[in-house]
Amino acid sequence: xxxxxxxxxxxxxxxxSAPVAAVLAWTLPGLGHWWIGQRGRGVxxxxxxxxxxxxxxxxxxxxxxxxxxxxxxxxxxxxxxxPQALGALYGINHRVTxxxxxxxxxxxxxxxxxxYAGVAGLLNLLVIIDVLARVESLSAVLNSRAPxxxxxxx
Amino acid sequence: xxxxxxxLFVKHVTIPELWRLGMLVPLTLSISIxxxxxxxxxxxxxxxxxxxxxxxxxxxxxxIGVVLLGAFRLxx
Numbered sequence: 001x002x003x004x005x006x007x008x009x010x011x012x013x014x015x016x017s018a019p020v021a022a023v024l025a026w027t028l029p030g031l032g033h034w035w036i037g038q039r040g041r042g043v044x045x046x047x048x049x050x051x052x053x054x055x056x057x058x059x060x061x062x063x064x065x066x067x068x069x070x071x072x073x074x075x076x077x078x079x080x081x082x083p084q085a086l087g088a089l090y091g092i093n094h095r096v097t098x099x100x101x102x103x104x105x106x107x108x109x110x111x112x113x114x115x116y117a118g119v120a121g122l123l124n125l126l127v128i129i130d131v132l133a134r135v136e137s138l139s140a141v142l143n144s145r146a147p148x149x150x151x152x153x154x
Numbered sequence: 155x156x157x158x159x160x161x162l163f164v165k166h167v168t169i170p171e172l173w174r175l176g177m178l179v180p181l182t183l184s185i186s187i188x189x190x191x192x193x194x195x196x197x198x199x200x201x202x203x204x205x206x207x208x209x210x211x212x213x214x215x216x217x218i219g220v221v222l223l224g225a226f227r228l229x230x
Binding site for chain 1: 162163164165166167168169174177180181184185187188189191192197200
């Protein structure tokens with residue numbers, strides 16, 4: 001009998017909801033995969049995407065990395081990273097005001113930081129799309145297993 | 155401890171000139187890990203696959219860089 005991978009949980013009775021999986025994946029990278037039972041993948045996504053995002057913020061400082069006025073398109077990517085990016089955005093508006101200009105990174109640290117954080121967000125977007133595809137295939141498998149409905153009976 | 159942590163994410167890090175290109179490696183690694191974790195059916199095959207993809211990306215980017223440098227020098 002083939003061995004079952006440790007990270008995968010047994011198949012659920014009901015198909016998971018795609019919107020819930022997508023929202024969970026946006027909230028915390030990998031949480032959507034964890035919820036549909038693919039825990040190993042979920043942990044890998046969480047660790048890699050979080051480390052990439054926060055490495056970017058650490059390199060450039062939060063004021064350089066998450067700055068909507070200067071990094072327009074990159075901010076859109078960073079926001080795919082979820083509430084942690086929103087938290088960083090809140091941080092620069094409410095917490096880091098006493099540091100002002102001296103914490104802004106110069107080139108190339110500024111570019112490296114923005115690219116790291118933006119790529120982390122875009123990777124999370126890929127993860128969200130992946131969890132939606134997996135939910136769809138899981139639902140198809142579960143629906144094909146369901147017994148045929150008999151007419152006239154609920 | 156809290157000051158150290160908040161300073162870590164508030165103050166920027168100075169990157170030495172030699173490390174600028176080196177910063178490409180962790181980024182490429184994270185891209186290849188996420189991509190291969192999505193594509194591979196078995197998680198046990200991810201480490202080798204991500205290494206191959208990472209090397210491929212770095213090699214291709216290096217080649218593109220050399221070609222662009224050559225073109226720039228020819229045109230200058």
